[in-house]
Amino acid sequence: MVKCPRCGYENSTASTYCVNCMYVLSQEKGETVNNSKNNKGWNISIARKLMIVLGLIVIILLLFSFVNNNSQVSQNDTLNVVADDGSHHQSASYPFKAIIKGDGDWSAKMGNPSYLVEKSGSGTRSFSLDCAAWDDVEIDAQKNSGEGELKIQLLRNGEVVAENSTTNGSDVVKLYFDS
Structure with a gap:
């Protein structure tokens, strides 16, 4: 036995x-x-193996985060637009400009639903709209006081693409531009 x-x-x-x-x-x-542990090869405890695996995961996550953050386009970068004919155009970061001309006080909401800008003023003022060249743009302006005309214009890269006006007392002027 x-x-x-x-x-x-x-x-x-x-x-x-x-x-x-x-x-x-x-x-x-x-x-x-003899069932004692063999000293040949790797004889690492489970805790050490776990620490090595966790360390590798942390390093991989840090590298992924670094690459991801450095590959994002800055909001201040210009837009690169490729036309249907294959030509490449580089436009300004803010390709739309709104011009509001009024004889009295007025208030306006401009942009598209994602880039809504609210402004008020009197006389003639212009605003750059943070919309991409392919976005739909809306402008709603209202006369708060004064007689005369309230006129709104939408410019894209310096050219008027849409305009509307009113001469009624406290009427709202709406402008919608579908790129």
Whole structure:
């Protein structure tokens, strides 16, 4: 009989493994195996392996974050527009300009639903609208006081693309431009 060094169970001499705990008793008959850890190769504890894996994950996430942040286009960069004929045009960051001309006080909402700008003033004023060249643009202006005309114009790259006006007392002037 061979006594198991791990659990102490008495196994037959022909047994290679302990019947109770499956501990290797011998590789060949009569030869007992030394089950101590082999010092050859990597003998790293589970905690160290876990720390190495977590460290690699952190490094990968930092690299991804760095690449992602450096590949984003700045909001101040100019827009590059490629026309249907394949020609490349570089336009200003703010290709639309609104001009409001009034004889009295007025207020206006300009842009598109994503870039709404609210302004008020009197006389003639112009505003750059933070819209891309392909965005739809809306302008709603209202006379608050004064007689005379309230006129709104929408310019795209310096050219008037839409305009509207009113001479009524406190009327609203609407302008919609579909690129």
